[in-house]
Amino acid sequence: MLNVSPRADAIELSQAELRDVTSFAATCARTALTLFEDEHPHDPRPREAIEAAEAFAAGGRxxxxxxxxxxxxxxxxxxATPPAARDAARAAAHAxxxxYLHPLADAHQVKHVLGAATHAARALELAGGDDRSVGEGExxxxxREAPPGVRAVLSRLPPAPAGGGRVGELMRRLDWALRG
Structure with missing residues (x-):
C-alpha cells in the first residue's frame, strides 16, 4: 500500500488501484488524441504521455x-490550437x-483520477461544435468503462471540487455517476 504519512486525511491506495486509475485515464485520453495530432502532426508529446501511462498501467515502473x-x-x-486540441493534450497530460495520485482524502485528488476523462470529453465536445450532448455521452x-479500482479510489475521496468551468462540470457529473 502507498501512504505518505500517518495523517488523518491519508487513505490507503494499492498499486493495483493506481494502475487501474492510470489505465482508465490513458484509455480516456486516447479517445481524443487524434484531435491534437490532426492539428499538430509533428508533435509527439501527448502520444508519448499516453504511452508512458499505458506502460505503467501494464506493470511498468x-x-x-x-x-x-x-x-x-x-x-x-x-x-496548442484550436481549443479541442488543447483539451486533448491536457487529457494526455492528466493520463x-x-x-502520481497522492493517497490523501483531498478533493483535488479527484482531478488526478478523472482529469483525463473529462478533458477528453470536453475536447470531443468542442470538436463536435460545442455540442454538450457529446460531452455527456463521453x-x-x-x-461504463471505469475499472473497479477507479470506483474504489473515488469512494475514499471527497466529491469533485466546485469550479473548473465546463471541464469541472463534466468532472462532477462523472464523479457522481461513478459513485452512484
Whole structure:
C-alpha cells in the first residue's frame, strides 16, 4: 500500500488501484488524441504521455518518464490550437500524471483520477461544435468503462471540487455517476 504519512486525511491506495486509475485515464485520453495530432502532426508529446501511462498501467515502473511526458504534454496543451486540441493534450497530460495520485482524502485528488476523462470529453465536445450532448455521452462511456479500482479510489475521496468551468462540470457529473 502507498501512504505518505500517518495523517488523518491519508487513505490507503494499492498499486493495483493506481494502475487501474492510470489505465482508465490513458484509455480516456486516447479517445481524443487524434484531435491534437490532426492539428499538430509533428508533435509527439501527448502520444508519448499516453504511452508512458499505458506502460505503467501494464506493470511498468512509476519513474521519471511519466513525470517528464506529463509535463511535456502540459506544455503542448499551452501551445496548442484550436481549443479541442488543447483539451486533448491536457487529457494526455492528466493520463501520465494520474500515476502520481497522492493517497490523501483531498478533493483535488479527484482531478488526478478523472482529469483525463473529462478533458477528453470536453475536447470531443468542442470538436463536435460545442455540442454538450457529446460531452455527456463521453461521461456515460467513461462511467461504463471505469475499472473497479477507479470506483474504489473515488469512494475514499471527497466529491469533485466546485469550479473548473465546463471541464469541472463534466468532472462532477462523472464523479457522481461513478459513485452512484
Amino acid at each position: 512509476r519513474g521519471a518518464a511519466l513525470r517528464t511526458t506529463a509535463w511535456a504534454a502540459h506544455r503542448a496543451a499551452r501551445e 501520465a500524471g494520474s500515476a 461521461v456515460v462511456r467513461a462511467q
